[in-house]
Amino acid sequence: MSSPGNNILFPRIALIGAGLIGSSLARLFRRDGLTDHIAVSARTQGTLDKIQELGLADSVSLDAVEAVTDADLVILCVPVRAYAAIAEAIGPALKSGAIVTDVGSCKQSVIDDVRPHLPEGVHLVPGHPVAGTEHSGPEAGFAELFEGRWAILTPEADTDNAAIEAVAELWRRAGSFVEIMEARHHDQVLAITSHLPQLVAYTIVDTATGLEDHLQGEVVKFSAGGFRDFTRLAASDPIMWRDVCLSNKEAILDILGRFTEDLTAIQRAIRRGEADKLEETFTRTRAIRSGVIDAKQD
């Protein structure tokens, strides 16, 4: 299933993992003919069967080593805590000049877990497309997922520029804006824009789940008051988020601490009936919404 050579960015790619993001990338490579060969590896035969049924792979294997052999680009699309073992396994099989990238939501851990296992001459360019839906699995993907969103790359200072540029070009072809920053800085920014919202959403839904039975049904019934927005986030892949929490622990604990302080201050203002303080806080937060709309991320 090769396509005329003009659009080809990487002759052969390997996708390790084929859930929402991995299968969306496969669809993008297919749609735009960005490669001659898509090798897909996944943990279960069920996922591989589904990927073949969807026509998204030229070869499939339960063995990641088999998938990465001869690959020019390897993209890790599995939960981040699985990276270390995969890197250890595939490291020796990677060809010289190959690029390894990923799509995980935290980035310093990628450098820590993957780099030690890569041979000389293989380039690591960690990446994070800031895009997603609450759906998971190979059927949930679509090639347009990344359009108009940011893709953040966090290469180390000594990374080969051509490798960085090759991965950046892939994301530009996906319709994303590309930003390059340090891994630790990424993890700090995403702790507030993504990891904290996700944890808060999980918690609020968990609090509702813990209510007496007769209240639970009504919580769902009257969820249009704000709750339903949280249920959407709280339906995201639990394994992926478990791994993010553990791999970006420091930044998440720091931001959780700040959030709890701020929430406690509001709780105190409510208890004491401090109308002015509440109004002032609720007014201040309005401005940031305009910023989000201006940045076209709404």
Next chain:
Amino acid sequence: MSSPGNNILFPRIALIGAGLIGSSLARLFRRDGLTDHIAVSARTQGTLDKIQELGLADSVSLDAVEAVTDADLVILCVPVRAYAAIAEAIGPALKSGAIVTDVGSCKQSVIDDVRPHLPEGVHLVPGHPVAGTEHSGPEAGFAELFEGRWAILTPEADTDNAAIEAVAELWRRAGSFVEIMEARHHDQVLAITSHLPQLVAYTIVDTATGLEDHLQGEVVKFSAGGFRDFTRLAASDPIMWRDVCLSNKEAILDILGRFTEDLTAIQRAIRRGEADKLEETFTRTRAIRSGVIDAKQD
């Protein structure tokens, strides 16, 4: 601007307040010819001018007493802490048989604040359309706002059935499903489905606003990771929400306490690296999303 009599539910109505909800109701009454006369009262001449410009009123007045004179239905559409003073002022001017209702997000306080000021023969039917957007003001309204959403009525046990039915019929005409429950029960349910999500959204945006300047710009830029959903809620009317917090204090403090406990448990699991506990929590919350989708409130 009267319409053929068939659809008329109330010959004359008075809207006290004409923001998102009030002006949406005015549009609905107009569109479907549900009344012969819409009298609108608001706190500022600017709002009244806008309402007249939009053709949504047959008469306008800065004086609520003038607006409610001869009205068959009075709808309070102002922040809930303004009710007591308005009720005290309009009480003596209400005609016998008139119905007073409202659209506030908490309901026991309506009974406490309004009922004492109503003369014999005037019916109080507190109401709450569980619908809204993050926009405020008379221009933000639209007649379809209530379609497919719930309208909760919380009349006391001794309330005239015909009055309850008249208000219920109004909401059915708006396209809403009507539910009748006790005011305190409403306040408990909405504390979790609406007031807690709102407070958490305000707080998370407040936490971001408190970050160092160089981080703030990036928070907006990469808000697609979850944060932007919270900015939408946090753009809601600050006065309305200040009032809800103060008027539903007990139920809100109770649910905030539960939420904080649950969040602390997750924080502890992250600090201790308890992968199983995180996975279990994040998996449990997924089920409630299916409930919301099944209830068609997504």
